Amino acid sequence: MKLTQLLTQKKSAIFERWLDMIFSTYPPETSAFLKKEKDRFNNPMAYRIYEGAKGLVNGLVLGATAEEVSGYLDEIIRIKAMQDVAPSQALAFIFFLKTAVREELHPEIQSDAALSAEVVELESQIDGIALLGFDVYQKRREKLCEIRVDEVKRSVSGLLRKAGVNLNNL
């Protein structure tokens, strides 16, 4: 209970700290840009990551369904899944949330043993988010395969229609 109150209180500080860690996974020039430019169209990556991360922190504090969490995760993972990084790198950001919480609540956790037990429970929830993250990542990679195949089909679709072949049956 104590933790929920604390989290509600420090929600935006945790969020800012976490966002900063996510942006810092990019090279310094990029990271500086992601943090600085606030226009959602001039800086789409930061905007989508911001929206996803905000949803996840809110979800963690106020509660959210697995479906909602997957949606927030997808905002970020949709970007990570096509960037030039290994799956482990793509999903590492979720675990940074643990660090962000621990760092932000450090004094309170140090002085209150009961709180420490609640933090373990919270970290377990973040592990759950990470597991959902695997699902979302896999779906996005499958989507990339699917759109490759669909594009090939579309490139000859006129010809196939002419031959009386229904593309949807292929």
Place this chain on the structure above:
Amino acid sequence: MAKLPTPAELAKVSYSPPAKGWMEIKPDFRPGQYVNAADPKWMEWIDYPYPRKWSVPDEDWQLPSNWKEIILEGMEDRLNRFRSLKIFFDICVRCGACADKCHFFLGTGDPKNMPVLRAELLRSVYKRYFTRIGKALGDLVGARDLDESVIKEWFYYLHQCTICRRCSLFCPYGIDMAEMTLLGREMLASIGLNIDWALASVAQCYDKGSHIGATPQAFKDMIDFLAEENERITGISTPVSYNRKGAEILFVTPSGDYFADPGTFTLMGYLLLFKYLDLDYTFSTYAAEGGNFGWFVSHEMGKRLNTKIYEEAKRLKVKWILGGECGHMWRVCNQYMTTWWGESPTFLEEPVSPITGTKFENAKVHKMVHISEFTADLIKHGKLKLDPQRNAHIKLTFHDSCNTARGMGIFEEPRYIINNVLPEGHFFEMPPNTIREKTFCCGSSSGINANENMEARMQGGFPRANAVRYVHEKYGVNHLGCICALDRATLPTLLQYWVPEVDVTGITELVGNALVFEDEIERTTDLRDRDLVGFGEEEGAEEEE
């Protein structure tokens, strides 16, 4: 217990400044991020140098032994021939105005996709070998030796530039990254480094007449089939004229319009429009390709593929040329074709619309008119009977294609057409910093719309898709309109990943839907066989209620 990496270590988070400068950080060729090396057979077809089997992830790219001399001589030659290149190399003050304007930087987050740094990949070699200060001070002034790793870097990043020129718009000096990319690609080609997707299209086009390698028979068969489709849906016969000498107009369009959906529906729209006007036009099975992937490889190859358009116009004795909906074709035909030909073609006339009498003075030199200009003029003069309700199932936003918009200033014509063929309140603009001159590229142009680099394409197109998603969520937009065949080929894929609820359409397809013929059958579907809103069965159903 063995030491396992922490998430922060895995993600390579470091809060200290990087130990290495940009010159030392080399690209990692991971699948999905690069386009495959050209098959040597294509190079042999077009007599391109150093054909060989090699693969991008290979350590050894089997460069010719004198590759360095070839590149440096090539650079010297280009510095002499293109004064612009020398100016672009010398004038940049690293102000950074361009840095965050590239869609590839915004999508990949890779600093070398900042145009200023992409240009630096070439500029650093120029400095080292062609400037006194660079020769003397080396990397202190941003100069560096040319070695194979530099060439690999060029190959990687010059194929993550779609020559869209958005960066040039923001550059206070107007430095044109597109020109640097094109010349850089030429130099790569001179040592046998080409991408397969572009070169296969080039070789096919050179050999058979179109990027997809369609024979004249296949070209004719396919377009005849689309004419039959028109008749099935509208009851209007739209017979097609091919290679007809003495026709007034030669119509040239990219091959994407006659083989791949949704371009095919746009072509059906052209045929309906021409029939409606009884236009005296002809297709050519020789000039069967409006697009020009040659331009993405070298100026010389661009010229080789382009020549057939004027040659065919001359042979068929037409008066002027009408172009279909295409982006890079349009830039090539407007800004390069006459130079490549050597003069404004004397065998053609200044284009005049036979329907409205409008003189297309903007086409006085190259004698070719874009179909959007032509159609907008027809509507302006009240020459088309249109029923916008037939497009009532479409809520549209418009993607300004880089070459037609930023390259040529065609902003108003497609919008004018859209507003006349759609019901009121069905057209929604994307935010101002993502359209018109500032439009975001599709991320797949300039010969990189291959299959193997899909991840890179999705990153490049992300800023565009992000703006489409905004209008989809805010206004319920379900179609993205464009006047470019490459857009029609690649945007559906992009949107399938980012905004799957939105389809892609050409603008002339919407014209085809809306055109009212006197003797047509009752239309119940659009050109894609989708039910119209408020027509046919649905209307009947309402009556039953």
